[in-house]
Amino acid sequence: MTKILYILPAVAETVDERKRYLSQYKCPETEVAVTSLPEGPRHLLYYSYGALVVPKLLKIIKGAEKEGFDGAVIGCFYDPGLREAREIAEKLVVTAPAEASMHIAATLGQRFSIIATETKSIPLMRENVIKYGFQDHLASLQAIDMGVLDLQMDPEETKRRIVQVAEKAVEQDGAEVIILGCTEQFGFYQELQSILGVPVIDCGLAAFNYAEFLVDLRNKHGWYFNKKIEYLSPPREEIEAWNLSDIS
Amino acid sequence: MTKILYILPAVAETVDERKRYLSQYKCPETEVAVTSLPEGPRHLLYYSYGALVVPKLLKIIKGAEKEGFDGAVIGCFYDPGLREAREIAEKLVVTAPAEASMHIAATLGQRFSIIATETKSIPLMRENVIKYGFQDHLASLQAIDMGVLDLQMDPEETKRRIVQVAEKAVEQDGAEVIILGCTEQFGFYQELQSILGVPVIDCGLAAFNYAEFLVDLRNKHGWYFNKKIEYLSPPREEIEAWNLSDIS
Amino acid sequence: MTKILYILPAVAETVDERKRYLSQYKCPETEVAVTSLPEGPRHLLYYSYGALVVPKLLKIIKGAEKEGFDGAVIGCFYDPGLREAREIAEKLVVTAPAEASMHIAATLGQRFSIIATETKSIPLMRENVIKYGFQDHLASLQAIDMGVLDLQMDPEETKRRIVQVAEKAVEQDGAEVIILGCTEQFGFYQELQSILGVPVIDCGLAAFNYAEFLVDLRNKHGWYFNKKIEYLSPPREEIEAWNLSDIS
Amino acid sequence: MTKILYILPAVAETVDERKRYLSQYKCPETEVAVTSLPEGPRHLLYYSYGALVVPKLLKIIKGAEKEGFDGAVIGCFYDPGLREAREIAEKLVVTAPAEASMHIAATLGQRFSIIATETKSIPLMRENVIKYGFQDHLASLQAIDMGVLDLQMDPEETKRRIVQVAEKAVEQDGAEVIILGCTEQFGFYQELQSILGVPVIDCGLAAFNYAEFLVDLRNKHGWYFNKKIEYLSPPREEIEAWNLSDIS
């Protein structure tokens, strides 16, 4: 059995809803848990909001490892705290939506477009595209100009706007795959896919299934993050001496 | 149940051995088949050998789709015929070692090195690294100067040489992940991994498990290759009118 | 005297017409031959069509070398089989339209646009631009949405559409040179050039004249493809032992 | 008068020493303040240590703005929290060592090498080089294999090791400028510069003087971070409603 923890890295009432959503798409042998933060921001549009939640996120990661989880997903398309989480993990597989979606999208077609909620997000998304190495595979970054918290308020309007910019991405920018660049754009991809006729990636589901895949590779082959260089863990003595309780 | 066909795209006596090898690492619900070519070259070191086998490979791909396979792996690190296979496939998932290994390696660490058999292979490998977008993630390309057909002859010598160049890749070139850049380097990765202390990717296994993953995504989400632009299939009328029997 | 073989790598009735066309632009000492395929596809829009013709193409290449040709042109803008042909060639110079056109275009201005027939072609063309290293010199890729076989049917309509997208390429995308990205767009460039006021490259003629140039460099300086690494030929013993008749 | 706050983003006893150091190199009209963290890690070699200090750092930034500082320097070569700090700043100029050093180094010569303390740091440094756009200007990344806290323990050994790898960077990698890639390598650059004969950038001083420069540009020209897109500040209502005290 594979235990995966999906973390909503913000205050959210949708833990149960998200669990039901993920459960529809999990592998038979996967057990899903979903958690969110008890306090703090309700979305991570701002860089500083992300910075505030990362220590709490790392505490959750550390706890998940101790409780015997196999994998964890950081459920925000900015992939906040991903490298830090991998650094403190010892066996736990950690992944996140942008990384997972881009690997999948680049396999399904030559170039993809990302549909952001607001223009504010685009610089960081572009930076992540470059960081993960998919710059040549980027057709465009397009925003629908809706707040994160509004996406599920008026689903018809959300879909309408996504279709509008996605069609532009396909026809004008040459996108062959669409990535929905916000985990709160969940529940829409199937319908959008049938309207647009190109693959539409729900980034939260992509991350969840990619976590299952990476756990499988770890279990079968021992393929796990490099723990000697990039993801070398901090030494236990320092963590204790300095009382770094979030990562101890 | 998921049916995956692993194609050894050359003349090979190792069909059963390869099947046993893959069977150790398959998902429970996967059924594995392995096939090879009845005639032609015994390895694909040369570009022209690859060109000669692709039409036969496409015929196998077309047959696999008709027989109800879910996925197919083109078992050569040059990924010969990958784009052509996806073009003629309608529902069949097709992947190949270089693509799969690089996606996995780039997830496990910042930069990887590829261990080639001969220097001759390096230009095409470099080109594929660029094509798949992993140029910034390439630490180096290193050859062990052994023929493809010699790799399994003297396994100890093969391992000795791989360890030698892989250690250089890790220490001098800054590689965090090693990709064994030939499917005939199979059976070695576990031992190499424990010697080197960094993830060592067996490219054939990577492709096989990536095929399982992609089939899963297709089944659950309908995420499949873009069939409207890049992988648009040729029209049935042309195939028939022109007697293109390999792809009909 | 220099003997150049121009290969139409598909079934075509236009062998004589093409020979007359090339003859207008050849060097005085060049002898032109044109050949096409006896069976198979009539165009190479699809990747898989290209794969089907490459073995036949290699047989022609091998034959041309034996017959004492100095150079050969693979007459399709996808440059199918180019690397394979160079690998099996021993003294024969081989080139192709995309390679030749891009070298010329990048010399005549900072950035070029390529006019494709259909959107389907664009991903492979983009990949080739990157492969040949001209990414920073690409202004745009534009399609006229006509089938390859329709280009010569209604020349006025073809020219009208090319002018339309080429003007857009020049004015909006900043192209300084236009490459006609299909060898079947032959016969148009002179008129287009006088309408557009920028150089318009006929890719088949570019390849033909580039072949003459490369033969000249080979003859005078011994500058020929690197036959020790990238274009190392397969060993005669293997070709014979495995009955690889297309390349023997 | 220009007030600049230099933040040692870790627990440190060297606040006064650093203040004296910076005071030697400040502009006449600059007033320097130095601060450090009351608790937490003593260095930021690990990604997760950086994540733990960023919220505290943002609180300091917010406080500095309220107290009327003109500029702030985040004194760690990873540039932790830089983008977050700029986002919450309204008039305060914020900069950091990697950004500042690379702009200066790329002006003084074509390519620079960065001298890291440990190999662990190299992946993030490489990522930052790419993020800031200086990839073509990077000659190499070299580590001296000393812990951050050991750098000032045995200054002679530290200098000896830096000279050793810097000479290699200049002679083998073609570096024209050396960046000391850790703010704890302070106090060494003048001597190293005279030994090596190429510019050697002390990254903490670079950041401090760059902060003075950016404050000057802000005061004279109103040139300040784009606050409408990338560095748009979070809305006051959200900060209050969600009790985000570190950034309020």
Add this chain to the structure above:
Amino acid sequence: MTKILYILPAVAETVDERKRYLSQYKCPETEVAVTSLPEGPRHLLYYSYGALVVPKLLKIIKGAEKEGFDGAVIGCFYDPGLREAREIAEKLVVTAPAEASMHIAATLGQRFSIIATETKSIPLMRENVIKYGFQDHLASLQAIDMGVLDLQMDPEETKRRIVQVAEKAVEQDGAEVIILGCTEQFGFYQELQSILGVPVIDCGLAAFNYAEFLVDLRNKHGWYFNKKIEYLSPPREEIEAWNLSDIS
């Protein structure tokens, strides 16, 4: 005291006006001098005009060094003669508008657009963006289609056109910073900045203040151009033996 010479590298009547302009933005301890050429072209739109003035420019640079200037600015956005000037300089700091503007702009936001006067300038500007390493930071290059000498003729029309293309750059191309890509667009940036709401860089002022900054770094830290490789000065004996009076 810091003495900076601002060179208008063409025939110009605006020496006094430019001196007054720069004087408004200089540091208290800076002494400004402005000079222009006695004969030759009145603008440098054409590459060949630039080539004609560089020898005269180098003579001025050499003279400035002898007269004890600390810094010199080559006042044209093409940065003509910048590398040559640094090569012959021994202690004199030399900088130019494109270099300075791009370093500043890339610090203030992720991507910038450059507003050129004429389309003719765009290829060289793009080349300089790549040369300085800011390719990933370029949003677009836009021309207002006015001659250099017309910019100050009808300031209202100039501003109207700049606003028009700059708004397009911000809204369509995602520019976060605007660079006025001609030193003759001086006097406009403050007003444009308040209209556009994003930083607008006056490239001549940027270069002037960057020169002050670089002189300061030279004085305090000895950070100066690498004079051993890239900017190695020609030997005195050659200059004399060959009567190279412009640089002697």
Add this chain to the structure above:
Amino acid sequence: MTKILYILPAVAETVDERKRYLSQYKCPETEVAVTSLPEGPRHLLYYSYGALVVPKLLKIIKGAEKEGFDGAVIGCFYDPGLREAREIAEKLVVTAPAEASMHIAATLGQRFSIIATETKSIPLMRENVIKYGFQDHLASLQAIDMGVLDLQMDPEETKRRIVQVAEKAVEQDGAEVIILGCTEQFGFYQELQSILGVPVIDCGLAAFNYAEFLVDLRNKHGWYFNKKIEYLSPPREEIEAWNLSDIS
């Protein structure tokens, strides 16, 4: 008949020797002329030397056009004044060694190395590699540490050093083609080629033959430099009004 002028852009006594050298490799219908400068530097190792000769070079270019030359070669591997020359040319074809050599080398193998005389040259050569778009095709830049004027003094020593660094380039850096990066390394390539077993490009001959090729394309197809944007000529009225005699 095609008239080509090869310009030695420095003071040189080797005009006749160079003419004999080129005459061995010219097309039958080509008439060769060689010229050098009457005064100025004897080599162009320094940027500033290049700047001093460009106005004289442009005067020669202008004269060559008036005298009815078809093509001109600027015989220095820095390609000084190339863009300026194309700008003032109206029908004259102009090319230069770096441009020509890189186009040829990138056709003959995947990656090339350039053998420079001195380390000083490497930054500009690297910049030109990037400018012409061959960055992915560069294996390495290597210097033999000899002065330009010494190359023909002790030919045996010159060859010995070139062989030494070229072997390193082939074996360690993966070069498939060697470019001799100085026109004064003439007369050596044939012997080096037979020693090294890979193509060795004499950059002056490459430029000369490329000029013949470009003239041929101009004559046959009207393919000539874009004269509307990048290479737009300066207006006659300005040249006259401002007495720009070198380009009038």
